[in-house]
Amino acid sequence: MSAKANLDVLNRQVAYSGEGISVKTLETEIHQERTVQDNKVDELKGLRERNVEIQGAMAEELKKLRRFSDYLNGTTTKGGFLAGLKEVLSYIPGLRGLALSQRSIEELLKAQYHLSARRVKEAAAYVDTLKQSEQDLYKEIDRINMKIVEMAKNEREALGYVLELKAVQEQLKADEQAAEAGSVEQRDIQANADKVYAKLAEHSTNVLLYGSAEERYARLKDNTRKLAETIRNLGNDIQQYTTAASIKLDMASAQIQAIGRAADAAEVMLEMKRSLDVMTESMNVTTQFVSDTQMFFRSNLDTFVKDLETFDETTTGLLEENLKKSREIEEARIKAAIDKAMARQQGAPAGA
Amino acid sequence: MSIVALHTQALVLPEAGRYLDLLGRALQAARLNDTFPDRRQLQSTVDSLREGLRLGVYGELYVDARAGLPNLASFTRVATDHELAAASLAKLGPRSELEARRGEAEVFARMATKHAYLEALQRLVLAPVDQHRVLLRRHDAASGTAAFRIELTKLDASGVYLRLAIDLTQVSSLWRRKVVDLEADGETAAASETFRGMVYRCADLDAETLFVRMHGIEGVQVERVVRGVIGPVLFSLPVGDGVAVRRTMEVPDDALGRAWQTWSLGAGAAEHERPELLVAFATDSAAGDVREEKSNDPLSPLLAERLGPTEGPRYRALRERYPFKVFKDRKFVATPGLKAVAQGVIAAAGTRNIVYDLRAT
Numbered sequence: 001m002s003a004k005a006n007l008d009v010l011n012r013q014v015a016y017s018g019e020g021i022s023v024k025t026l027e028t029e030i031h032q033e034r035t036v037q038d039n040k041v042d043e044l045k046g047l048r049e050r051n052v053e054i055q056g057a058m059a060e061e062l063k064k065l066r067r068f069s070d071y072l073n074g075t076t077t078k079g080g081f082l083a084g085l086k087e088v089l090s091y092i093p094g095l096r097g098l099a100l101s102q103r104s105i106e107e108l109l110k111a112q113y114h115l116s117a118r119r120v121k122e123a124a125a126y127v128d129t130l131k132q133s134e135q136d137l138y139k140e141i142d143r144i145n146m147k148i149v150e151m152a153k154n155e156r157e158a159l160g161y162v163l164e165l166k167a168v169q170e171q172l173k174a175d176e177q178a179a180e181a182g183s184v185e186q187r188d189i190q191a192n193a194d195k196v197y198a199k200l201a202e203h204s205t206n207v208l209l210y211g212s213a214e215e216r217y218a219r220l221k222d223n224t225r226k227l228a229e230t231i232r233n234l235g236n237d238i239q240q241y242t243t244a245a246s247i248k249l250d251m252a253s254a255q256i257q258a259i260g261r262a263a264d265a266a267e268v269m270l271e272m273k274r275s276l277d278v279m280t281e282s283m284n285v286t287t288q289f290v291s292d293t294q295m296f297f298r299s300n301l302d303t304f305v306k307d308l309e310t311f312d313e314t315t316t317g318l319l320e321e322n323l324k325k326s327r328e329i330e331e332a333r334i335k336a337a338i339d340k341a342m343a344r345q346q347g348a349p350a351g352a
Numbered sequence: 353m354s355i356v357a358l359h360t361q362a363l364v365l366p367e368a369g370r371y372l373d374l375l376g377r378a379l380q381a382a383r384l385n386d387t388f389p390d391r392r393q394l395q396s397t398v399d400s401l402r403e404g405l406r407l408g409v410y411g412e413l414y415v416d417a418r419a420g421l422p423n424l425a426s427f428t429r430v431a432t433d434h435e436l437a438a439a440s441l442a443k444l445g446p447r448s449e450l451e452a453r454r455g456e457a458e459v460f461a462r463m464a465t466k467h468a469y470l471e472a473l474q475r476l477v478l479a480p481v482d483q484h485r486v487l488l489r490r491h492d493a494a495s496g497t498a499a500f501r502i503e504l505t506k507l508d509a510s511g512v513y514l515r516l517a518i519d520l521t522q523v524s525s526l527w528r529r530k531v532v533d534l535e536a537d538g539e540t541a542a543a544s545e546t547f548r549g550m551v552y553r554c555a556d557l558d559a560e561t562l563f564v565r566m567h568g569i570e571g572v573q574v575e576r577v578v579r580g581v582i583g584p585v586l587f588s589l590p591v592g593d594g595v596a597v598r599r600t601m602e603v604p605d606d607a608l609g610r611a612w613q614t615w616s617l618g619a620g621a622a623e624h625e626r627p628e629l630l631v632a633f634a635t636d637s638a639a640g641d642v643r644e645e646k647s648n649d650p651l652s653p654l655l656a657e658r659l660g661p662t663e664g665p666r667y668r669a670l671r672e673r674y675p676f677k678v679f680k681d682r683k684f685v686a687t688p689g690l691k692a693v694a695q696g697v698i699a700a701a702g703t704r705n706i707v708y709d710l711r712a713t
Contacts (some may be wrong), residue, residue, distance in 0.1 A: 085628050100621065104548075104549045104552040104553045106509060106552070107549075107552050110481055110482060111482075113383065113424065113428065114428055114431065114432065114481065117425075117428045117429070118432040118435060118436065119430050121436060122436065125436070125443065125611055128444075128459060128463050128466070129443065130461055130464065131457075132460070132463065133457035135456065135457045135459060135460070139456075140598070233643065249423075249425065249581035250357075250360075250414060250425040251357035251360065252357070253357075253360070253414070253423055253425035253428070254357060254358040254359040254360050254416065254423060254424065255357070255358050256424065257424055257509040258358060258359075258509060264553045271508035288364055343389065
């Protein structure tokens with residue numbers, strides 16, 4: 001008897017939150033989120049190039065000061081005092097080709113100091129840019145988390161409704177068997193069974209779509225977090241280095257002037273060497289940093305970008321597969337949804 | 353101990369702010385003419401450092417421990433920020449957006465603050481670390497003579513900030529390739545590398561030594577050498593609740609330095625509540641039109657008076673070849689506690705110098 005089945009369930013509105021879901025809307029939303037990531041990756045690539053450029057320039061400028069130190073240490077020049085000093089001075093801008101006595105070494109060193117300080121400042125400015133990007137990404141993660149929770153809730157709603165429909169479907173099946181074959185009552189039961197089936201098909205699709213969306217958003221979140229961490233690590237590295245370089249420059253300013261003055265007076269050359277050791281140290285830190293950062297990018301960013309591409313392919317594949325599958329696999333989907341709902345109801349691990 | 357590197361003292365807030373406030377007001381009180389480095393530019397640098405510290409853009413202030421002035425690192429800090437300001441502001445984006453996100457994360461508050469700082473900074477003209485200028489005063493193409501003024505503003509290696517101006521005339525027919533090169537338009541000029549280097553290296557010498565040195569160059573007639581020197585600055589700044597003070601650490605061993613040491617151990621030792629500051633502003637001229645050869649500088653007698661019996665006669669002979677006279681002067685700006693130090697030095701030297709008053713707070 002169809003009266004035994006509670007058909008109210010057919011008219012009940014399922015309380016999904018958000019704007020509803022379809023393969024198309026899911027694809028659109030995932031695409032939007034991916035665009036945010038792609039933009040950040042592009043931004044990061046740009047920063048990487050500019051950062052390497054600035055670091056290169058910085059290393060080059062500190063190298064010029066370091067040559068002074070090496071020269072005074074007697075490790076790089078062999079042509080005697082004058083030849084050596086001329087060689088060293090040729091690294092300072094504006095001095096190449098000029099006679100030794102023409103320009104003030106103090107003035108040139110101060111100009112070089114200024115240039116180095118400027119480069120350090122340029123590099124340091126990237127720290128804030130990176131921190132801003134990192135904050136943007138964490139904000140994005142918050143948004144994705146809300147989506148994940150929403151998708152999980154909707155999946156739970158869909159699963160619950162599928163179970164209710166399954167119960168009605170079974171009841172209708174029993175009623176149909178009890179009814180006289182070909183009777184009006186049996187036809188009525190069959191008509192209701194068709195309606196239940198249609199609802200089951202619709203909400204089983206929702207179970208899979210919301211489940212898939214939850215999973216995809218979760219993966220998107222993982223990638224966004226990786227990107228944020230990459231940016232944070234790079235920012236920390238630059239901050240650490242520029243802070244160290246900046247402190248060294250701050251501490252070296254009086255030494256630079258003293259060296260310049262001493263060089264101008266052609267006196268106390270050994271003192272120059274001792275004072276410029278600070279610059280040597282700075283140079284070593286720079287070289288190490290450039291090398292580390294390049295390695296960092298090689299081993300992390302490229303892999304990360306590749307991962308994103310793989311993720312993109314997987315997502316597209318899943319969506320295409322969903323679009324391709326239609327009625328002939330609906331039964332299987334309904335069954336899967338019901339199995340999942342049953343499993344959930346019995347407290348077993350969700351599995352799918 | 354606040355010495356952090358060679359001749360370098362570090363000051364932090366609030367004493368760094370008090371120091372910069374006093375220094376800024378001392379520069380205004382000193383009524384500096386164009387013998388000295390541009391007062392407004394130096395004031396802008398001092399004010400920018402103070403604002404940078406107040407806003408947290410800079411963490412500390414580096415001061416030359418001998419001259420008591422902001423050192424090369426401090427000058428460079430604001431100068432590089434000034435140079436990069438336009439590009440940095442473009443990268444930071446609109447301040448309103450940063451302000452709106454101020455509460456979101458610390459970085460946005462910091463960026464908004466930096467934006468405000470750079471916006472104000474980029475409008476200023478700051479004190480240069482070094483600046484050469486060559487000004488053409490007269491050019492007589494017919495006789496092949498040209499008169500120039502060579503100006504050098506320099507943060508000297510001794511820590512003081514000075515301006516050196518040399519008025520000279522080139523009389524050689526080959527002057528285009530000599531000390532100063534005149535451009536083809538006959539209106540602009542640039543000092544040759546050699547001359548520029550020599551002026552730079554000799555900037556810390558006194559005017560009469562420079563006059564003699566320049567006059568020795570072939571084809572050049574020096575008319576005037578003028579130096580204006582800002583510094584040294586002697587300061588005493590109470591720290592915290594006044595238990596300790598920050599003072600200029602490496603004062604020169606001259607009459608002022610010794611008076612300062614005496615004050616620090618005597619009257620100044622008890623002064624832990626009020627910030628005190630004294631700044632010296634010296635001028636030194638050597639020129640043909642100076643009426644009387646005299647040093648009114650209590651810290652720097654004339655060269656002739658300092659020379660021994662061997663060098664004295666040689667120097668007098670040298671001077672007879674160059675008809676110029678020397679005048680030296682010095683004025684002070686001091687807070688009430690240090691005014692007596694300046695007055696004591698002046699009285700001991702028997703000079704008559706101006707001491708401008710500076711309010712301690």
